[in-house]
Amino acid sequence: MQEQEEELGDELDGEEIFEELTDYDYDDAYGLDSIDDLLKLDFLSIGEVEVDKFHFGTLPIAFEFYNRFVKESRKREPKTETRTGCGAQFQVKFVGVTGRWHVTRFSNVHNHELLEGRLSRLLPGHRSMSKAEIALMNNMRKSEISTSQVYALLASQSGGFDKLNYGVRDMSNQIAKVRREIPENVGDYEIPLFRSKWQTLVEEFGVEKKEWLNEIYEKCRSWTTCYIREKFFAEFRITSRCEGLHSLIGKYTKPHYNLSEFIEHFQRMLGHMRFREFYAEYESARGVPVMQTCIELLEMCATDTYTREVFFLFRHILVQSGAMRVVDYQTRDNSITYYVCRYAKPTNVWEVKWVDNGNVVTCSSMRMESFDILCETHYLCISS
Incomplete structure (x- = not known):
């Protein structure tokens, strides 16, 4: 222990850290105090120099910024630079006396190469889908028709692909827009x-x-x-449990099998299920996942407690706990009741109760009881 302390002391010199802090220019710093401030940031355009200029009001905000920054920088490539600061302008003004639009300013001086005329219809400002095309696309998507097939049909109706002023990517963006309009957890009500x-x-x-x-x-x-939601059923829910088992059994058994054939193929199915559990155990024991949260000890403990699949679910919940805050709490004889809400939704309050007798933690949301793991409100109260 003494050797480790000496090594840490050599690595972390208090005077050097203080000198770095005193050299920090707080005039150029940008404050992040809420989740709304994070939503305004373009993480794809933020580099290491810009990160040094941020300062955070609370630790959860810094933690959420880190996760969003790592996620965006890891999974997405930087966008192509299209802004060149071109000074070309075309301004018009409506004159009420004449009832017409008049050109007030026109500058045709560009600092970049112009796009060919045949490609101008693919510019973002020119790409659009009509309401009829969007409705047709949504109806065909409900019938499990792929986006590329829908695009081919729309091109055929328009007289060819060259008659469309949008592409498959624009259709995917329109589908994503419709999905964003659907409320999250629409069936997850109190x-x-x-x-x-x-x-x-x-x-x-x-x-x-x-x-x-x-x-x-x-x-x-x-x-x-x-x-x-408070019933534990290993993520299976009523009909989904039956349908899931029926689908699995249907791969091995047929209606015309006699009793001996059914038992033979049923044993094959059980062997396959046992192998899947065996392989899941192997994946859980092979290697250690990269720790991605600031609560490294808790995350490391979860890797030894849960299987790898459940651990990834747990880590997502642990990250979400950074967006929660304790509004108030009440202390009783052998229990403590915390009142927790999200930063962006202060009106939705949940009660988290910790009982000393048996070390039991319960939450009024009961979101994760069916998985038999704790939700983000539990971890917030435990860490506090």
């Missing part, structure tokens, strides 16, 4: 919110007196996420 949403939906379509719908609602404890 019980009171689910009841309110259900009542609003029933009243909107006027089906309050439908018996079949009332029977479905009476069985909501069997199919609604907010009711079954």
Whole structure:
């Protein structure tokens, strides 16, 4: 231990660190105090020089910035530089007396090579899809038709590919835009919110007196996420459990098999499942994942506790805990209740309760009980 302390002392000289801090120019620094500030940044254009100019209001903000910066710089290539500071301008002004647009300024001096006329339709400002084409594309996508096939159909209707002023990439961007409009975790509601949403939906379509719908609602404890989230079922949920097993069994058994043939192929299926578990155990024991969070000890402990697949799920939750904050807490005889919310959504508050007797931690969201692992609110309270 003394040798390690001496080595650390040689590496970290307090005077050198203080000199580096005193040389830091705080006038050029840019403050990041909230998640909203991070959303305004273009991480693809940020380099090491720009990173040195940031200072963070809290540790979770710095942690979230680090994860976003590493993710963007690792998975994406820098965009092609298209901005050259060209001074060419074309300004128009509407004159109410004449009822026409008049050119007020025109400058045709460019500092770059001009694009060929035949390629001008591919410029971002010229690429667009009509509402009818977007509707047709969405309907065909619902039928599991690939984007390239939809693009070929639209080109055929337009008279050829040269008649389209957009490409497959623009269609993919339009599909991503539609997906972003869908709320995340649309079925992951709290019980009171689910009841309110259900009542609003029933009243909107006027089906309050439908018996079949009332029977479905009476069985909501069997199919609604907010009711079954606290039950552990290894990520399987009601029908998905049956469908998943049926799909697996269907690969090995057929309806015309007799009893002996069924048992033979069923044993093959069990052998395949055992091999998958064996291979998962091998993947978990082979090597050590690269630690990517600031809580390295907790992350390292998770690598020894969980399988590799569950560990990746755990690490994502651990990263998400950086976007949570404790609003308030109450201390009782043998328990502590924390009130936790997200930085961007202060109105959604969850209760995390820690009981000393048995060292039990529970959360009102009950999001991860079905996986039998803790959610981001738990890790925030544990670290605090």
